[in-house]
Amino acid sequence: MKTFKKLLAGLCLACGTLSYAYPAFSYTVSNLSASYKSGQVFLIWKNPKANNLKYNVYRSTKKITSPDQLSSNYLGNVRDNSGQNIRKSDAQKSYNFITPASSDPLSNDEGLYVITCTDEDDYFYAVTVVNLNNDSEDKTIDLGENSLSGSIAESVGFPQPVLQNSETLTDGVIQYEYVQWGNNQDTKNCPAFNNAGSYGYNFSLFDRGKSKNGPLYVYFKDNNPFSEEGTDLCDNCTVLKMDDWLPNGGNTYWVGYNENYDIYSETNPVAKKGTVKTYSQARVKKTLQWVRNHWAIDSNKVYLTGNSHNGFGALLTSVVSPKQVAAIYVTSTPILVKTVDGDIREQMWCDNSLNLPSDVTDPNTGAAILIWDLMDSRHMYNVDKNDIPFNSGVNGKNDVTAGWVQKFHWYDSLNATRQGGVWYWDQRVHGGGGAQFTDAETTPDYERYRINRSYPAFAYCSINEDPGTGDPNDGDDYGAINGYLDWDDASIEDEACNYSITCFIKDLYVGGSPDKNQYSSCTSDITFRREQNFKPEEGDKITWSVINSGTQIQNGSFTYNGGPITLYGVKIYKSKSEISLKISKCSRTQKFEAQLSDPIKVNVVPIPGGYEMVLNLPFDDHADMKILDMSGKVVIEQHLDLAKGLNSIPVQSLNNGFYIAMLQGSHFRQSAKLDFLK
Template sequence: MKKTLLIILSVLFFKAVLSQTVVDSVNAQYRNGQTFIKWNVIPEDIGFYYTYSFDHPITNSNIDSAKYVGRVPHDFSLNYFLTLGTQGMDTTKPERYLVINRDPLDSLDVNHCVFVATCSKNKTVYYAVTSDSLGLDGTLVENRYIIPGKNSTTTGVSEIVAQIEPVLQIDNLPVLIDSTLSYDAYTVFGGNVKTEYTPEMTNEGCLSFNFGIVPDENLAGANAATFFFYGGGGNSYENVSGLHIDGLWQISMEDVIPNFNWDSIAGENTKWLGYNENIDIYSVNEDTPPPTTGVVKGYTIHRLAWTRNWLVRRFPEDIDSTRISVFGTSNGTIGALALSYYYPEWISACDIVNTKVNAQYLNDDNPLCKWNENGSSREHADIFLGTLESNLPSDLPKINGEGNYSMWEWANFNNLLRDNKYRSLPFIYLTSGKEDIVTCWEEKIEYYNSINAYRSGGRYAWDLRQHKIGHKSIKDNPFSTLARFSTRTSYPAFSNCSMNQDPGDTHNPNPPYYDGDTVGSINGVMEFVDSTIFEYSEGWQTLVHTNQWKLTDGTLWPLGGLPPYVRVDITPRRLQEFINLPSGSIICMENWEGSVLKQSRSMVYHPGSSEKGLITFRKARIRQEAEGGNLIKIYKCGGPQVTSSPLISLKSAIDNVYPNPTSGNITIEVSMVHHANVIIFIENLFGARVMQLHQGLLAEGDHQVSVDMSDLLAGMYIITVNAGGLRTSYKIIKE
């Protein structure tokens, strides 16, 4: 009898203890595709709160049948990263707790917590919240004791799958650098539920993600907008630009997760890549082995895409969706390039500094490179993504072809550029440093080759900067230049410019671990005049020119000045009207200096060929801005090709002869847009043929003919190319 009584008393005591360690006043409210489950916290609790859902009220008898929805830490109500940004070094400033509703205002405090569940089905749902308690061995264990009406809801919530909305946390917060600018802080609650409206944003059931908006209040109507991506160790408020740019809204993004095992203050970031679906984001640390199974999910790029779409939906009258650009620094350049190359139709331009272009690149010759094997960035990425050897699959569909990218394949932007080479691409400004050990240098060589090979356009520069320190010769690109671009306006993509500097090789095993020019650019001397771009259904034209840059010390670059002419390939990108031409159309290309036609080309347009409809004016001779530049015209000049024999209008002329004047050896460059029988010879001014250089078939493409004129008398000569009956001549002076 005593034993039975003792058991009863023990059970009653145990139930009493459990009842004292459950949360109180759980209630659930549905808003905008999500259910906000709110409760009173357990005082001095240090563990997690766990949320369950069921189609009936949850009790002790059925909790094992309920669905586990997710967890949040005991201090989830504190908007830690917004607090970190607004407090800075002054911890006397108020802490920022999550606002979960604006109308009526519902702001959490230290006594309340929330779990936000994204609705996956249209149905009625009941919720319960459990908590951690101290076990007999002193460790935290989940207390699954349920008291209906206290830590479980007795009234169901009618849920509907719909667009979720971020919640405004603070409006009109002065920007740190310029208090005349106002910052609106938003939080979106994301989870591991994917619907037709909402992507998976994390592998946890609920996380809060901040972003901020600095609107331009001086101009009415639709403005341009730029997304800002910072590197490691920051937050969306601290890293917002302090510049006021008329007509440009600023959207400051954040890439942090609540993990403080590497950085006890700033938290951890995903380098804008996402992470393995099986990672425990709260406990993962430097001793966690890299995953060898599972899918690496692009949580971050999914959230970025969602934020862009929400912005366009929320501010249709204030933001021009065709003029959204991106800016990134350090590892933030990964986010900027990812959004640009994975959703190129959304992004008008991209400006990135201290850039990472290939997270797959492993062996930079600089032993201090943090992305090398055993480097800190590489080891961190391996823990979150898996090793290069594992090369785990991602959830990111391939741009071309079937299936998904592997994660490391996707993190190599040469691959995304390759897969996008025939699509509408944003204009890219990219600046890197040869002594940068954070994002490293040698990976850029392959990327420079890619942008020329794929004719993607943009301006790419480098100097000897050491990430954010060191000798910085190249000036930052003004943010205002991003506002000039639109996804609805074409532009000339320059490639293979004759004034490109030498970035060097990828094999430099000895200090300083790089070669080539210390300051330089790819296609950086080329520019176009926005107002001269004219496009119609059968043609396109624009004025282009070369120019020098001003370096940080005020000197003009290239230091030796510009030659009278620069040769460059020009490919119209983002064509709006001059597209979908009939296959077989003849395309004429002209290069004008004022009223004088200087070059002409033609090609047969075959959108189904290896070019996929790209039209490139190869080796256009472009003069300096001071000389007036050159007007490039590309247009449909004839009907479909009806014969397989070479057409006279399709034969290319001499591209270049150099050096001119010459004392002996010269090189003649000829571009053939169709194979043809070609005769190349030299005549004197009296019409007498003094040298015959070539006679026979030349295939389509570029050719070089080397000639030794040493035996000819000094004077002027005429070099003539006869291709299929079309004669083109070029004057040269023999000294």
């Protein structure tokens, strides 16, 4: 609806100049409706026929009948065409969102705002329109048109992405396109995704091959989340492509932006105050959690990869959400990011002469990590002393875009932080030209790594090549940190009282041939990462030994004082070294059982179309869920990643009949009968 307001109409002759004051228009929406689904409210309305408008959304526990009620109940805003998937429309053809309210896309004249519920209550909503041509807001309230005449019952839930499209591609890959809505409110189950209001974020899942419960590969690429490009990472797996795109056409480097940054404006002031909110990382984390818990994958096999600044997204995710990742591999990726004076990113993050706080806290101190420290992998590898996934990558000495990483002593920091992994370098430029290593030689065997499997992190290996001091002309032309070292996964014994693993020297290949330098023995420090059961207590005495060809080569003992366990100067042979640790006088089995003051109870809650299995955990855990029909046949089997706090696992879309649901974690087991009779 458009209202004509004649502010001034007249002619004024002054100094020979004719002046005319143009009329201003104000607008309102109509047909406002609301629906609730999975912890979110979907508001839909009819837009006025105009552009350059902003739609403000207000909420109240009382019916909104007067403009006076708006001042203290503002939620956020959306802009023109909020019902349109603008990102997909720009990449492909015009496309409008599908919401849970209907399987059909919204019409071209409909607007959309999605609220993530913050509490259990009944709410009323109103939508007003701001004309951005003159920044005037029409606060007219028309009950039943732009203000709900009836309330909507809300409850805190677990927001679910909404399927927008699925299709089988020409190569047989099945693509599923989803939109995940978030807004500017932090809730206990879903953090804020932006600082403005409702926004829909795209991601695609590509199922490759016919087998289920395979690994999940996450390909960081911010140019088009709908494209199959780059998803040929595996044969039988699922590939996830997310997006990092802002309405103003920019990207966040997979980080986020200052709380005062306007995502709709192409010109922002340089940020000199405020907190840098990691909105993009919050969204990546929730997307990973949802896929791991709801898709037919092995949730312990999650791998991240990317090139250049997209690789930085994988690198950052691995330190911000390490418990969700088994391994990463990045190419030509900067290991730190900081703006230079005059760079547009000073508007997004902060003035390069400052170092504003982020919303990520140091797990050791509880203090906010400053933004340039957060975006420095050397600092983050030092901060997170326990949970970094296996990390690997390759960089070039002649890369002037990402820079030669040893200029920042990256390889030295890998040894100092004892995070291990394998990192290669050669003479490549940023695009890969001039490479001496082949892709096959630097790409890890991803699927040997699991979130729930320990691995050794090597440091200060005596046969590492020399990356130099930071000058591209200094040191060896090519080489690797830990490139000669390996271990036997099948040899790992990770028990409550003892731990053992077999490590060995392997041949290093360069350009398809064995390198001229090969070795039969070396020394290396070894830090044991991600032990699942071997968790000594402070004060425990630990004995250790190294055996080669049946002969004990080294041994010793120490008193455990907390943190990751490191053995120094371990002798490793091409003929293998069996490394063992044992806690003296140990008879532990289930160490954590005694920490449970109350039994964990799983509640089965009916929801539309099925049930939710809800439980409150005192710690992070993994669980296996099986759904069996009454003949005992397993119809659904999932491995779930559960977080400390409230968790909800939906069980929906089963055929007509009764089923048995079985959920088992490390400290709980429960079954329930589910009625799907229609």
